[in-house]
Amino acid sequence: MGLFIAQLLTGLANAGALFMVASGLSLIFGVTRIVNFAHGSFYMLGAYIGYTLMQVLPGAVGFWGAILLAGIAVGLIGMLVEILVLRPVYRAPELFQLVATFGVILVVQDLALMIWGPDDLLGPRAPGLKGVVRIMGEPIPKYDIALLVITPFVALGLWYLITKTRVGILVRAATQDREMVGALGVNQAWLFTGVFALGCGLAGLGGALQLPKGGADLLMDFNILTAVFVVVVIGGMGSLPGAYLAAVIISVLNVFGVTYLPQSTLVLMFVVMVLVLMIRPYGLFGREEVAGEHGQVGEPERPIKPAGLQVRLLVGAGVAALASLPLIGSNFTQVLATDILIFCLFAASLHFLLGLGGLVSFGHAAYFGGGAYVSALLMMHVNTPMELAFMLAPIGAGMAALIIGWVCLRLTGVYFAMLTLAFAQLLWSLVFQWGEFTGGDDGILGIWPADWLSGTTTYYYFALVLSVGGILFLRHVAHSPFGYALRAARDSERQAEATGINTRRVRMLAFAFAGMMAGLAGGLFVFSKGSVFPNELEIARSFDALIVVFLGGVKTLSGGIVGGAFFKGVEDVLTRYEYWRLAMGLLIIFVVIVAPDGIVGTLRKAAERFGLSRKAEDEA
Template identity: 50%
Template sequence: MTLTSLLVQLLNGLAEASTMFLVAAGLSLIFGVTRIVNFAHGSFFMLGIYLSYTVVSRIGETAAGFWGGVLVSALLVAAIGALVECVILRRIYQAPELFQLLATFALVLVIKDAALFVWGPEDLFGPRAPGLSGAVEILGQRFPQYDLVLIAIGPLVLGLLWLLLTRTRWGTLLRAATQDREMVGALGINQAWLFTGVFALGCFLAGLAGALQGPRVPANLALDLETIGNAFVVVVVGGMGSIPGAFLAALLIAEIKALCIALGTVSFGGVEIALTKMTLVVEFLVMAVILVVRPWGLLGKPQAPSRNGAELEAPLRAPGKAVKLAGALTVAALLLVPVLAPAYPYLTVLLVEILIAVLFAASLHFIMGPGGLHSFGHAAYFGLGAYAAALLLTKWQLPMEATLLLGPLVACIGAVVFGWFCVRLSGTYLAMLTLAFAQIVWSVIYQWDGFTGGSNGLLGVWPAGWLSSPTAFYYLTMGLCCLCVLALRRVLFAPFGYAMRAGRDAALRAEAIGIDVKRVQWVAFAIAGLFCGMAGVLFAYSKGSISPDAISVGRSVDGLVMVLLGGVQTLAGPLVGASVFTWLQDTIARETDYWRALLGATMLLLVILFPAGIVGSLRKRFGRETDPAVAEPAAGGAGVAGASPSSWQSPSLKEPA
């Protein structure tokens, strides 16, 4: 690698950084003002590239037509974003922030299938920019002209945002809203339209980034999740709410990735290391390092602590006679399914999937609800357990019975290691660090072909002979899942469970009476990892194989959806949410090619009808009322007219220097 080649590769990194910054700036603006963690932001990027393909293909014969088409595409995305905010998001501002995350994930599903319906499943290559389809010579290397334009667009947009935020009344209102939205509302400012405007602006930036990528990247349906992951990383590394921080983080990450590509393979201690493979995970490695060293990001500020009581939930209650009777009847019905429905063998297969999902969701709820630790990377422990069992069975020839013990133990060890770092953070930064660790695990498994099978996974992960029949494996799965869920519930009503909730609700008071809050949370991480690993082991045996898809971001998001759909403030919530989500996913997927849109629409409807989750909302409507001083703050969210602060609050938007 010559010096000139290295410099040209770094220039490529600058072009990539501009795109990353545009997407991240929009996400940062939306979060800073509305407090919504907009999981659908990558979908608006995807819409931008699809719309630019259509618009530019028709009017882009000239330079004016091409750039006009790019602008029109971005404006269309902004209009779609404003419509989404007015019709859907405005209805759920009073819901807890995590339920808003669930609603935006439902939008991801709807938008993906809408794009599939309009543009089809094939990759679409947009037209090149007229007059910029060639290359220029830089240091003896040819460099695309269009990439030079992209390099200039990033700083230009940064400057325009600085003018908007510091030299206009609307920008002043935006910065004021990030500091104190209640005061902005008290001054008579129409917060509803302010929120709509900032959401449209954020979507415009995402759509512009997508439209500008038309000549470089084919439009495809995988861009939404790929983009949102990178955008979250940039926002968190730069500092939540910091526009210049997002610009600096985009430069840092893009240049490190470009450097990995430029260096190719390096030798370290006689070991060849392929840096090109690091591009799949390097941004998450950077984020993990930054969050450990500087938890609030490069240019961010430490998050302000919540007011005492703002995060309190209704106290957990031991199940009454009615609940115990319902649980006993459910177990009895599960025991009788293979006997009463022998003509429907698929029913037992579906119930195995539901039971595994229930255990996965219950282990996540253990740290999310009572523990107050929001995790975006719980699939890491699911995958560690599954792969550990598969490797022990196929490579070391251990019996299945041994893998049922050792697989969850490996997942527990992973949770101990990752949890030590994670419990030192809170809120969004904690969630993103868990995502970083999960992506690191996924990358190692995906690229370690000789050991884990790489992208092909591991085959031949079959149960022992005495479990060869679907009915026998069903009973094993049911028994283990019931025991694990009961064990988690027992821990919650033990002194350790009360210590968890004390640390969640009033950390300073808990420390004052002698509770080591961080250690309690660390142990909670390990316990959740252990039981999640058991779910992974059962999943591997139920499928007869395991692949990296089982530990992707989608698996972690599915777990979040299950917990939130049922209700994070209830013990039965994750069980009901996992059952409903898995059943809906299976049923709808068999009925239509556009099952994601139908599933997403169903989820949106459930979020609007049950803003505290299915079980949580039903309990509030028909169950026993709890002390309003305790229960009410948990139901509060980031409302338009005034919302209580939470651990998801960001620092104010920082003015670009």
């Protein structure tokens, strides 16, 4: 009984930081519709800045002052980021802003590395709260008790701010209908900036508050990000009480999980999320997203046409150039080109969903990594011939996508995106924690292609044929009745359903098809590397694909491939330098700002402006 209560209290204490970070994310999303991927980074910054301030400021006043100042400092940094990075891209297509926030993640990671170094920092203990108190014989850190007391006050303060003040009224009004708030003469720009700063400040506060418990390290941004997404989704987007309750549920669950089911703590969190969303699709306290409520941002996609002779010749020339690469390039060039080709196929498969279907999957790595693991597991456990194992990669991934798609497609918009993320993380945590079967963190090694494929050049051709073939097939399907139906469902579900198109089935099959093609990429990947690790299923891998699709241009057919080739190429060059993330992050932010239609979309517009290609009619 004592242990039980002790654990309950620890869980409640842990919920504090989680709640602050999650409520910040929730607020930002509610008002600005930005899914702030960089939220974990602000949390990390809060921890580091708090750490430095605690070194400088003495005593108990210094300790608590440092926490408060860290929150304020991170809020100011958030304000700066909003003004410099996000303001220029509010008019860009929906969700494009999250690409910019991804750039911020990379920049912050390297800045933190530069300033605070690679070693984990041990957080200082709170003055006067160093010991433990015994409750029913069980030791409980005094700091935990302090957190238990502080969190409700922060939550109440926030609740007061949102429900009782004028600022809060504006924030809630903007959450419901930001155009109307703008029409009523409220300066939207500053409202957005203010809310973004507040949200970031809360994340920073959370980061600084957990210092004595967890310290500061360079991985904490991504580590908290998934938990925060889970909390926000379980609680319901935009709901403060929901975020608090969900933070408590997840934290308590984690503490008990560590004690009773140490092998499955991560899995547990995502299982709970999936269960909650299946019963209450919009979270415990969330409200249904009304489609179109916030208005489509940006111009609609242009009609598509199969490539003309010119483009076909160009593509043919490109493929011929790639095919002659082994004649000129070194082994290393071929390996690099294989990487890029595989990644392009992966990106193209996501683009099929995202661009044509308007289905934003945050967890597409599940099918890429899933395909890779299907092959690897078959080879390791049942000695499957390589050819068969390879063929089962897309099939396995496609089946997983069919099942996951079936569940996720009950939801729409950002909830759909979050649920796909949850499933991807569920798969990742399964692979990560089920070490006996999957090799866990150590991955699976020695998965090599059959003898006839084992030469670098041979495998390069193998990958070339399948990647280019896969990409062309995806493109072809885009022009088929099925591809059109997918776009029809995106453009007007009402009309599609009213003319006999089963939009749910169309989307489900599209999801499975995209998953299958990602699985093909995964299969190609595992045999080119000879190994696979859980990070191929990770959130970061999903984001990679998402980022390149957006940067390439969602509303253009070739966006995924161009973005994939460009960024994989750049990454391969940049990663040779120490602070490559900084450069990459700045490059991403730069592209986001100068090319809000993506690389392809912006080039097309530029070409039209200079008269190099025909203008779309009536386009300003």
